[in-house]
Amino acid sequence: MAHIDLFFSTLSPYAYLAGNRAEEVAAKHNATITYKPLDIMALFARTGGTAPKDRHVSRVEYRAQELVRQAAKLGLAFNLKPAHWPTNGAPSSYAFIAAQNAGGGDLGKLMFAITRAVWAENKDIAEDGVVRSCLSEAGFDPALADSGLLEGAETYAANLEEAVERGVFGSPFYITDRDQRFWGQDRIDDLDAVLAGKM
Template sequence: MPHIDYFFATLSPYAYLAGDRLEKIAEKHGATITYKPLDIIALFGRTGGTPPKDRHPSRQEYRAQELVRQAKRLEMPFNLKPAHWPTNMAPSSYAVIAAQNAGGGDLGALCQNLLSACWAGEKDIADDAVIKGALSDAGFDPSLADSGLLAGAETYAANLEEAVERGVFGAPFYITDDGQRFWGQDRLDYLDLHLAGQL
């Protein structure tokens, strides 16, 4: 059975634009997924990247155009300047980690709930009520937002170290069990083809 390690940030617009395509690809190929939320700003610092706010104006302008274009093409609601961005990614990441450990719900839906809350819903994903609502809507016990803090913090830090070690430098980032790496939601078609043995 193929496996995909999915490195992402709960605040990433590109992870939001991935929608549920990763989960559909995994289902199509009988693949399992491990969700690995991480601190994308720390990852940039460790791998030669630059946070969006510190990029050259031409890069910022292109990013703004490209995000809007991609959202339109994917027919997804999108706010280029959400009210609560940037915000603290750690609490929502801890919730994803706790939910993955606990099981019983839909992890893909949880991630998308959090991402869409920021990029389409004008909500602060660092807010406890928003996190608990996302957990509940995805079939998880909302109390996981409180009970998983310690383990979540440890795994969150470990995910960053693993990402650096395995060549991850952005989000979303997908690594298959045979070591193939795919960066960006616009490479999901390549991941699909690879799992089909066609690429």
């Protein structure tokens, strides 16, 4: 059975634009997914990236155009300047880790709900109530927002270290069990092709 490690940030607009397409690809190929939320700003600092606020204006302008184009292409609502970005991504990440450990819900749906809250609904995912709502929407116990915080913090930090060691430098980032790496929501079709043995 094929497996995918999915590294992502709950603050990432590109993780939002991925929707549930990676999950659909995984289901198509009977592959499993392990989700690995991480601190994207720390990842940038460790892997030669630059925080959005520090990028050259040409990159900022291109990113603004491309995000809007991709959202339109995918039929997703999108706010280029959300009210609560950047915010603290740790609480939502800890809750996601607790949900993955607990089971019983849809993790793909949870990832989409959290990122949609930022990029389409102008909600602050650092707030407990927002995280609880996302957990509930995805079929998880909303109380997971308040559980396993120490384990969540440890896993969150470990995910960053693993990401650096395995060549991850952005979000979302997919790695197959054969170490085929795919950066970005616009590479999900390539992930599909590799799992199908076409590439």
